[in-house]
Amino acid sequence: MSRDKIAIDIDATARGIRAGERAVLARAITLVESTRADHRAAAHALVQDLLPAAGNAVRLGITGAPGAGKSTTIDALGSYLTGEGRKVAVLAVDPSSSRTGGSILGDKTRMARLSMDPHAFIRPSPSSGTLGGVAAKTRETMLLCEAAGYDVVIVETVGVGQSETAVADMTDFFLVLMVAGAGDELQGLKKGIVELADMIAVNKADGDNVERAKIAAGEYRAALNILKPQSEHWSPPVSTYSALTGSGVPDLWRAVERHRAALTQSGEHAARRSAQQIKWMWTMLEDRLMARLRSDPAIRGEVRKLEGAVAAGRLTPTLAVEQIARMLGLP
Numbered sequence: 001m002s003r004d005k006i007a008i009d010i011d012a013t014a015r016g017i018r019a020g021e022r023a024v025l026a027r028a029i030t031l032v033e034s035t036r037a038d039h040r041a042a043a044h045a046l047v048q049d050l051l052p053a054a055g056n057a058v059r060l061g062i063t064g065a066p067g068a069g070k071s072t073t074i075d076a077l078g079s080y081l082t083g084e085g086r087k088v089a090v091l092a093v094d095p096s097s098s099r100t101g102g103s104i105l106g107d108k109t110r111m112a113r114l115s116m117d118p119h120a121f122i123r124p125s126p127s128s129g130t131l132g133g134v135a136a137k138t139r140e141t142m143l144l145c146e147a148a149g150y151d152v153v154i155v156e157t158v159g160v161g162q163s164e165t166a167v168a169d170m171t172d173f174f175l176v177l178m179v180a181g182a183g184d185e186l187q188g189l190k191k192g193i194v195e196l197a198d199m200i201a202v203n204k205a206d207g208d209n210v211e212r213a214k215i216a217a218g219e220y221r222a223a224l225n226i227l228k229p230q231s232e233h234w235s236p237p238v239s240t241y242s243a244l245t246g247s248g249v250p251d252l253w254r255a256v257e258r259h260r261a262a263l264t265q266s267g268e269h270a271a272r273r274s275a276q277q278i279k280w281m282w283t284m285l286e287d288r289l290m291a292r293l294r295s296d297p298a299i300r301g302e303v304r305k306l307e308g309a310v311a312a313g314r315l316t317p318t319l320a321v322e323q324i325a326r327m328l329g330l331p
């Protein structure tokens with residue numbers, strides 16, 4: 001089937017996704033990722049159509065520095081979950097992938113077991129430019145996966161720039177992976193990742209490394225103690241585990257379930273999802289307005305002149321904004 005055919009046949013695509021057909025899901029994601037205007041329109045209609053069937057998954061964000069063991073962890077955790085009878089989708093937000101040709105999830109051998117698992121679906125990061133664009137596509141892809149019956153959606157990201165915030169903003173539980181002895185203890189704190197964490201898990205607690213991992217976990221625990229938790233119903237735990245041996249991996253999932261139960265009961269789960277939707281709406285609107293500023297050559301030229309005038313102190317920023325707003329047709 002050609003891409004144009006999919007773009008037209010939204011009903012059949014939606015039916016195929018609801019029936020859990022992987023090939024249809026994969027093609028629909030390609031549609032969502034396309035930048036062609038007619039594909040965008042079809043993708044919007046498709047996602048809207050599937051919205052009532054989406055939203056039921058546990059959305060799990062995972063971050064960690066390169067080498068922390070994200071793919072090994074997702075392979076182990078995902079296989080554990082499919083063994084428990086769950087269907088697992090693995091997505092990624094990697095805004096650098098357009099430059100590097102796909103640094104994360106580019107290679108399915110990173111998740112050897114899961115990529116062979118009929119109950120798992122792995123999709124590399126969309127590779128289109130800005131973080132906002134990549135994140136929006138991953139969100140839509142997540143909805144499609146949920147409509148296809150995946151009841152755990154794992155979204156992976158590397159610890160660069162704002163990608164962690166973007167993933168924390170689209171997931172229910174944000175798991176931060178660390179390893180002992182890489183100077184991570186302080187790095188993590190500096191970057192503010194710890195504030196986003198619903199749990200910190202110190203990986204590679206195996207062999208000679210068990211003690212060091214425990215010490216690192218103690219340091220994180222101390223660091224978390226001085227932070228005010230995001231929720232009065234959840235204090236982010238710190239654990240050690242080994243993705244390689246699988247020891248402690250089921251405990252990661254048990255924490256996710258405990259968190260889900262606590263926040264569902266307090267009403268925070270629903271509130272967090274609603275707030276995420278609203279934030280997403282505004283982010284997209286802002287991106288759209290900014291895209292207009294950048295793409296229209298006439299406006300871009302004017303904006304550059306105004307910028308020059310502001311820099312030289314000839315024009316106040318307020319008046320520059322007034323003029324730009326007028327160009328955009330804002331009153």
Ligand code: GDP
Nearest residue numbers: 065066067068069070071072203204242243244
């Ligand atoms: P990623 O870059 O965060 O996805 O990290 P990977 O999952 O690719 O792991 C990086 C390296 O660490 C690989 O060589 C893994 O085999 C190794 N690794 C991952 N988890 C563990 C673990 O639990 N114990 C040990 N000893 N090595 C691990």
